[in-house]
Amino acid sequence: MEDTLAQHIRAALAQLPDLPAEFDPQAVAVEFQTPNNPEHGDLATNVALQLAKPLRRAPRQIAEAVASALGSVEGVAEVEVAGPGFINVRLAKDYVTAALAELLGQGERYGRVLDGEGKTAIVEYVSANPTGPLTVGHGRNAVLGDTVANLLEWTGYAVTREYYFNDAGRQMRVLGESVRARYEQLLNPEMPQKTLEDGTVVPASFPDDGYRGEYVADVARQLVEAHGEGLHEAKDETPFKQAAEKAVFAEIEATLQRLGVEMDEHFNERTVYDSGAVWNVVEELTKRDLAYEKNGATWFATGKLGKVETRDGAETPKDTVLVKATGEPTYRLPDIAYHLDKLARGFDRIVDVFGADHIATVPDVIRGVRVLAGDEAADRIEVLIYQFVTLVRSGQPVKMSTRKATYVTLDELMDEVGEDVTRFFFLMRSPGTHLEFDLDLAKEASEKNPVFYLQYAHARIASILRKATDAGLSAEGADLALLSHESAVSLIKELLRFPDEIRAAAEAMGPHKLATYLREVASAFSQFYRDCRILGEPEDVASARLALATATRTVLANGLAILGISAPQEM
RNA sequence: GCCCCUGUAGCUCAACAGGACAGAGCGUCGGCCUCCUAAGCCGAAUGUCCAGGUUCGAGUCCUGGCAGGGGUACCA
Numbered sequence: 001m002e003d004t005l006a007q008h009i010r011a012a013l014a015q016l017p018d019l020p021a022e023f024d025p026q027a028v029a030v031e032f033q034t035p036n037n038p039e040h041g042d043l044a045t046n047v048a049l050q051l052a053k054p055l056r057r058a059p060r061q062i063a064e065a066v067a068s069a070l071g072s073v074e075g076v077a078e079v080e081v082a083g084p085g086f087i088n089v090r091l092a093k094d095y096v097t098a099a100l101a102e103l104l105g106q107g108e109r110y111g112r113v114l115d116g117e118g119k120t121a122i123v124e125y126v127s128a129n130p131t132g133p134l135t136v137g138h139g140r141n142a143v144l145g146d147t148v149a150n151l152l153e154w155t156g157y158a159v160t161r162e163y164y165f166n167d168a169g170r171q172m173r174v175l176g177e178s179v180r181a182r183y184e185q186l187l188n189p190e191m192p193q194k195t196l197e198d199g200t201v202v203p204a205s206f207p208d209d210g211y212r213g214e215y216v217a218d219v220a221r222q223l224v225e226a227h228g229e230g231l232h233e234a235k236d237e238t239p240f241k242q243a244a245e246k247a248v249f250a251e252i253e254a255t256l257q258r259l260g261v262e263m264d265e266h267f268n269e270r271t272v273y274d275s276g277a278v279w280n281v282v283e284e285l286t287k288r289d290l291a292y293e294k295n296g297a298t299w300f301a302t303g304k305l306g307k308v309e310t311r312d313g314a315e316t317p318k319d320t321v322l323v324k325a326t327g328e329p330t331y332r333l334p335d336i337a338y339h340l341d342k343l344a345r346g347f348d349r350i351v352d353v354f355g356a357d358h359i360a361t362v363p364d365v366i367r368g369v370r371v372l373a374g375d376e377a378a379d380r381i382e383v384l385i386y387q388f389v390t391l392v393r394s395g396q397p398v399k400m401s402t403r404k405a406t407y408v409t410l411d412e413l414m415d416e417v418g419e420d421v422t423r424f425f426f427l428m429r430s431p432g433t434h435l436e437f438d439l440d441l442a443k444e445a446s447e448k449n450p451v452f453y454l455q456y457a458h459a460r461i462a463s464i465l466r467k468a469t470d471a472g473l474s475a476e477g478a479d480l481a482l483l484s485h486e487s488a489v490s491l492i493k494e495l496l497r498f499p500d501e502i503r504a505a506a507e508a509m510g511p512h513k514l515a516t517y518l519r520e521v522a523s524a525f526s527q528f529y530r531d532c533r534i535l536g537e538p539e540d541v542a543s544a545r546l547a548l549a550t551a552t553r554t555v556l557a558n559g560l561a562i563l564g565i566s567a568p569q570e571m
Numbered sequence: 572g573c574c575c576c577u578g579u580a581g582c583u584c585a586a587c588a589g590g591a592c593a594g595a596g597c598g599u600c601g602g603c604c605u606c607c608u609a610a611g612c613c614g615a616a617u618g619u620c621c622a623g624g625u626u627c628g629a630g631u632c633c634u635g636g637c638a639g640g641g642g643u644a645c646c647a
Contacts, residue, residue: 033587036594046590049627059627083591084627129647171647297645309643310573324645331647359575360642387576388640428596429584434577434640441583441597447610450596456610464607471607504587516585519595526611535607549607571610 001075002043005089006030009047012069016055016062023054034497041080041088042493048085059085093489097480100492103551104475111498111558115506116157116349122342123149125353126256126263127164130248131171132213134255135400135407136437137355137389142410143426143564144386144511145353146261150562151506151514157349161262164338166269166331167245176241178210180231182220183240187229211403219247255410258419260564272337278329281337282322284372296325300332305367320364332361336368343369343377350381351509356388384509386431392438408439417442417449420565424451427511427563450519451565454556457522459571461553464534468546471535475547482544487531491524491548495555502562511563518559525552 013025028047035044048063055062063081070079070087075095080088103110125145128138149159166172185191185203192204200212210216223231223243231239256262272278282298285291290301303317310316322333342350354362362383370378391398391408400407414422416439425442428450429435442449468474483492497517505513534545560567 031588033590035591036586037591040591044591049590052627086591166647169647295645299645315573318643321645326645328645330645356576356641357647358642361647385576390640432576433584436583438583448597449610452610453596456608460608460611467607501587508587512585513587516595517587519585523595529607530612533607571608 001091001095002030002032004073005032005043005045005070005076008070008073009045009066012066013047013051013062015069016065020055035088038490040082040086041078041090043089043091045087045089046085048081048087052085063087091493093484094481096489096492096496097483099496100480100483100548100551103495103554104547107554108558110554111154111502111562113155113499113503115155115503116152119157119348120160120346121149121152121157121349121351122160122162122345122347123152123351123353124162124164124267124342125149126252126261127353128252129166129169129171130245130252131175132211132248132407133215133251134410136391136410136413137400139259139410139413139422140386140389140426140435141353141355142256142259142261143423144384144431145351146259147423147427147511147563148351148353148384148506148509150564151502151509151511152349152351154502154562155506160264160347162265162267163263164267164269166334167241168270168273170328172241172245173237174207174209175211175216175244176237177205177207178212178216179219179223179240179244180234180237181206181210182217183223183231186220186224187232209403213407215248215251216244219244222247255414258414259410259423260419267338267341269334269338272334272341277337277341278334281333281340281368281372285322285368288371290371291322297321298323300364300368302364302367305371307363307367332364332368335361335365336372339365339369339381340373343373343380348380352381352383354383354385356385358383359385382509384431387434389435389437392436392440394440398439413439413442420451420455421449423564424449424515428515430510430512450515452571454518454522454560455566455568456571457525458553458556458560458567459569460529461525461549461556462569464549465546465553467535468542473535473539473542473546475543475550478543478547479540480544480547482541483548485528485532487524487528488545488548491521491528491552494521494524495551498555498559514559514562518556518563521552521555521559525549525556528552 009030010025010028013028028051030045030047032043032045035041048059048066051062052059060081063085067079067081067087070076070089075092076089077092078090082088123145126138126142128134134142146161149161152159181203184205193201194204195201196208202210202212223240234240282291285300290304292299292301298321300320300322302320307318307320308315309318320332321330323329339350366378366381369381391400398406398408421442425437426435483489501514501517505511528548532545534542534549537545557567
């Protein structure tokens with residue numbers, strides 16, 4: 001519809017007298033919005049206002065000319081010029097009912113759009129190293145990534161969900177050492193102990209920055225059961241590390257499954273070492289004179305690529321370390337190789353979901369990719385940065401650290417508030433805003449959580465449909481033109497926005513937009529429910545209203561499916 | 572110091588690539604169940620951090636402050 005109107009508008013513009021020579025009506029971008037004030041019609045455009053300056057004439061004058069050309073467009077009931085020059089369009093009733101019939105026909109496919117048809121996308125998310133259970137912070141990442149992946153699927157993309165991890169770094173070594181210390185302690189409870197700065201009492205061989213979570217001792221216990229003292233002679237922490245990795249990954253997997261997150265691929269960072277891709281990056285950069293040795297380390301000449309450091313108002317080029325003097329690469333190097341790998345796999349869109357602490361590192365990776373694979377390739381990478389989650393308990397912020405075990409796990413959160421609430425809580429806010437998670441509120445007030453509002457509306461409709469079926473009513477062949485009540489009409493219009501809302505949420509990578517929209521749908525339904533009874537009405541009216549209820553359930557169910565939240569039949 | 576993100580109702584957050592009187596939830600106050608789920612509906616109150624600027628029009632863009640978070644590492 002919007003495209004049709006846009007074409008008519010361009011045609012009308014072309015008919016205006018005395019157009020400036022450089023003005024091309026076909027090039028005009030015509031934007032429509034759905035006004036928040038119903039008095040302003042169903043669709044509104046501000047083209048006349050936008051064009052006032054280039055056309056050098058009054059906006060209302062342009063608007064009048066355009067408006068008069070839209071009146072005859074099929075499906076348009078009324079066109080008016082309002083305010084400073086807005087063109088407001090009201091849709092014809094039969095256009096609206098025809099669209100509703102179309103919606104009903106599509107059923108569980110309703111809302112799918114074809115923007116990405118035939119294209120592929122990869123979304124990398126979670127990507128927690130196996131050093132401990134997933135925490136609330138990982139939860140935001142997991143749920144955001146998963147939902148963005150869903151949105152891309154609904155917009156036509158074939159999506160791969162990938163979990164990137166590193167089990168070879170320093171963190172893992174410390175974890176292995178932590179397990180070993182606990183293991184030794186189990187074998188010899190009398191062994192010397194020490195007290196860490198936070199008061200924890202640990203075996204003397206426990207690393208000062210070791211992992212203190214209970215799961216570390218659990219792994220140690222399992223090792224004692226399986227091997228007895230057999231590992232006592234191990235020459236390094238390797239067997240302990242491997243046991244820990246296995247146990248932690250199993251737990252992570254279970255947590256994700258519970259959250260409704262299922263990955264397609266797990267990508268081990270080691271892959272880009274084993275294939276030599278990492279050293280290839282260094283070599284290629286060196287060839288281009290963009291990498292060099294200094295003080296025993298290998299540097300990426302990001303300074304030549306525009307990276308600067310500002311101090312006291314003076315800008316100086318800033319290079320970046322790729323390989324430390326110890327021979328150990330920094331994470332940027334494998335990250336570049338990993339992104340080249342994703343590009344080589346041919347994805348049209350490459351989405352990374354990162355916490356705010358990655359903001360500074362992203363540009364380095366992009367620079368590397370740009371140099372080695374070109375602009376087109378680099379532009380295929382999109383990074384969704386989300387701000388941190390602040391946990392609040394008893395009105396106090398909780399400092400979280402996996403090492404110190406002062407974290408709240410995702411499992412604990414789900415135990416307390418449920419999986420649906422957990423997902424919704426992470427999705428209802430824009431990724432760019434800090435998320436304050438008040439545990440007490442989430443626990444105590446979980447019944448008041450907005451997610452129940454959506455689920456309630458769905459359950460209510462399901463109940464009505466059951467009763468209607470029992471009463472022998474059917475929506476089949478309903479005369480939708482009978483839906484004339486104001487509440488019914490605005491509900492229909494709300495439902496018709498669904499595909500656009502999905503597109504908007506996908507483009508912005510902002511699932512919260514969909515969450516907000518679904519609330520509006522539920523609200524519109526509640527009003528319809530209040531004003532228009534179904535059971536007990538004359539059969540033709542009941543049938544039409546039943547069709548509208550069915551359509552509403554479709555939108556709620558499809559929307560909740562995208563958000564990964566259950567749509568209950570009863571509550 | 573410098574860079575990035577954020578600052579909207581008592582609290583937590585929306586506001587669709589600047590658009591027409593800034594919207595929800597929770598909380599507060601007041602109404603509504605002889606009728607399909609009251610986990611609901613209806614009504615009331617409270618407002619864009621501060622100072623400039625651009626624009627027909629600014630919560631949205633620019634400049635300068637102030638506040639919170641994150642970066643600025645041969646940690647991830």
